[in-house]
Structure formats: C-alpha cells, structure tokens
Amino acid sequence: MRLDKWLWHARFFKTRSLATRYIEKSRCRIDGRVVDKAHATVAPGMILTFALGPKVRVIKVVALGERRGPAPEARLLYEEIEPR
Template sequence: MTATGDADDSAPGRLRIDKWLWFARFFKTRSLAAKQCNDGAVRLSGAVVTKAHAAVKPGDVLTFAQGRHIRVIKVLALGNRRGPAPEAQALYEDLSPPVPEERLEDPYRAPGAGRPTKRDRRAIDALHGDGE
C-alpha cells in the first residue's frame, strides 16, 4: 500500500482487480473492467468494490454480471500478462451454476409467421377433412 491508500502492483501476491479481470479475459478492455468496478458492479469476497485499484489475491471470490448472467469466480492465480484464452482460464475457477444453452431460433413459430410447415399443413388438411 502506498501513502494514498492505493493497492500497489508490486505488492507480493496481490494485483489490481481491474487488471486481473482484464488478464482473465472477462472484459475486452481494462477500462471496461475499471468502469464495472467503479460502478459498484463487482463484489470481492462479498464486499462491494467501488474502486478499480482494489487488490485481489488467490483464494478471493469475485461476483459480477456479464451480459445477462451472474458470474461467480474463484481466483486461483495472478497473471502477469493478458495471454491466450487457455492461459487466462488457468487463472480462475468458475463457481457459477451452468448456464443452459440458448437456441439461436425460437423452436415455436408464432401463429401467422411465414409459411406453414409440413406438419402444420397436415393439421390444416385434417381439420378440413381433405387428408383422406
């Protein structure tokens, strides 16, 4: 810690939270990670983080929103660079419940939306009695 109370990057076993989130590839830029921290959208071991210079260490648990999902991450290691994805994934353990796969298309077609399927046509024919 320096005299101003900021977490120093040279402190052994500690790293700025915005830098770590960027190293671990949760955010595309470090400034986006810093903005999330400054907005109070990140929790560090249950406490709300309001400054991007908060220090993170191995064993800490981070909770934050990413898109429409809440991520719960346990810090396993501190990185020293923003490397490739496999290197970034080694920095944390994901404690979030599994997210169900979202389909690209809605499996149910809205009534009157486009051309009927073969199944719809057979149902229509059965209603009219034309299918015999």
C-alpha cells in the first residue's frame, strides 16, 4: 500500500493530499531509510518514523486498511513504539 494512503487510513492526516504534501516536504523514514515519495510501499511489520506536531512518532505497521474507518478501527492498523 502507498505510504500516503496508509497514513490517511490510520488517521494521522485529515486528507490524503495533506499526507502526500507532508511526505514530500518532510523527512519520513521507513525502516530507517529516508523517504520523500508518497508512493513508497508500506507493509505490515515496517517501522515508520516521522515528526508530527511537537513529537517524533515511531509506528509499527500492524495491518493495511481497506477503508478510512472510525478512530478505534484506525488504531488497530498500528502500534506505537517509544522513541529511544
């Protein structure tokens, strides 16, 4: 699944276009590798690192969403990992 679509499904961004712009302008990492393309592939087991607001988020992808559902459903797509 595309990174921008997954971030939108997981409700980190209100719209997919906001997720796309964020990825292209910011330094997101997938498994420690810097990514600046919204079409980067995300799969379960991958670790995403990105700054959102005042804190750095470290997220483990648990599942891929089929739709953008309610917040409780979106929280099942990832697992929060505390940054070291």
